[in-house]
Amino acid sequence: MTFSEENYLKTIFHLTAFSDQEVSTNAIAEMMATKASSVTDMLKKLAEKDLVHYKKYQGVSLTANGRLLAKMIVRKHRLWEVFLVEKLDFPWDEVHDIAEQLEHIKSEKLINKLDNFLGNPTEDPHGDPIPDAYGKIIKTEKLLLSELGFNQSGICVGVKDSSKEFLKYLDKNQIALGTQIEILTKEDFDFSLKIKVDEKEVTISNKIANNLFVKLV
Amino acid sequence: MTFSEENYLKTIFHLTAFSDQEVSTNAIAEMMATKASSVTDMLKKLAEKDLVHYKKYQGVSLTANGRLLAKMIVRKHRLWEVFLVEKLDFPWDEVHDIAEQLEHIKSEKLINKLDNFLGNPTEDPHGDPIPDAYGKIIKTEKLLLSELGFNQSGICVGVKDSSKEFLKYLDKNQIALGTQIEILTKEDFDFSLKIKVDEKEVTISNKIANNLFVKLV
DNA sequence: ATAATTTTTTAGCTTTGTCTAAAAAGCGTC
């Protein structure tokens, strides 16, 4: 498999992760910042290799085979992210781009040894689950901070948006995985929240609350 | 820089490391298992980017620029090899192929953090020197086992040939970096040696002795 | 139901890195 094929599989996997429907050519093109015509070409090639179900004009979905391969790429990506943060001390907003490269290294033995070296983590530094060597994914149930009510408290367990900008914002406000957050007040007008983090009161917008996963406590 | 360009630079670096002369198109083609015509095409491109000195039919050598880049690739390769052996417990004969992939990961910060994580090693698992972040290489003087005389002893500090086959042979005979070896007798007919390794006597061929680096002790 | 719009595919071109076959340059021998 080429890097490009792997990137397409991964994109299709992410786009079908929640909806579980066929995904459109345009959606893939947009996510990969490429042109629909390029996507069509690749879909034909992936269909040829029995990695996707593809019928002209009908959208596309992964075959069992394709899904397993996609999960292995996600596994590699997330394990490398753990390595970068835990072992090399990278800040969590810098690991994605490097992991995008590392995820294409081909060696099953390498990734399994890395997994062991890291202590078989089940989540990456953004709280996303790491598939095991068989592709099994354990998802922990989590809710958005915006779903909590007054006086409820949650522990931050992940981010929905993992862009550099959002992660840096969280760093600046001393919110990290494991941080406890209590909802103090909710503004009816713009749904902004006043929350308590480490004994400090902070006001955050609805957009922030909508991208932060917490576990009720 | 593409992977292919990096591989050419690395090959030219290795071929010019000792002789310090221009290297021929054919020599590069042979080492890379490709065709001379492909090499010519690439040399033009590298010359264009001022990474090599190239004049038709005259052979090729690295520019200062090209040499530095080549050293950075070698640095990455060897640091990753240390990681694989020291941290992930890979046997020394399995790391080369994986390091060939890892050496192309682009992130200066990554490689410098990796260097620190590994304790700034100066040699890779085969005894080859690791260039520092500025490209500086400290070579320790070492001689071939075949250059030792009767009753002299050396500590194994590296291998000249680092093929899987040779490394496995050494493993089988319990010879590793750091192993002490004493020359017992030398056969005049085929230059085979009787040596003492760990209180055990072993007979090795001239070819083996010619590919094992030692430090006099 | 037909027209307009959007989405997707096709056709044809570009670049990168490879190849084969043929031409050109360099070298060794006399």
Add this chain to the structure above:
DNA sequence: GACGCTTTTTAGACAAAGCTAAAAAATTAT
């Protein structure tokens, strides 16, 4: 210096993966 052999380069082709522009299918609106 000419002849033949080896090495190197050129010319032209191909596969991968992208692009643009145009055609075709699907969808939405009238």
